[in-house]
Amino acid sequence: MKHHPLDDQATQIVQRYRGEETKLISILQEIEAKRVFKKLGYNSMHEYCEQRLKLSSSRAFELIYVSRTCTKVPQVRVAIETGVVSVSAAKRIGSVVTKRMQTFGLSRRLLLDRRIWSEQLRR
DSSP: OOOOOOHHHHHOOOOHHHHHHHHHHHHHHHHHTTTTTHHHHOHHHHHIIIIIIIOOOHHHHHHHHHHHHHHHHHHHHHHHHSSSSHHHHHHHHHHHHHHHHHOOOOOHHHTTTHHHHHHHHHH
């Protein structure tokens, strides 16, 4: 594979972006758990994300949904942190993973299996 300085820069930025995105999800989990958004005068997490964090409505919904999924199923957060799945992919299959975790008691090892995520994303 050929290398180019701009490609190297883009790759590094994406790695930092994904890391920061994971940190943001963790912070949003804490903000919701401690109801910090209420203490700051916002009626909902969505309102807080849109008005305070200046996120688009769709991005706010996505991050809130994924943070809630990570709260319910901590293995999803591990899958995001380890790069097995992206935040967008976790959003698309979050409800499936949550239901399967509850129904079948999926293990952390299974959730970290890229094949399982790929199979779910194809559905």
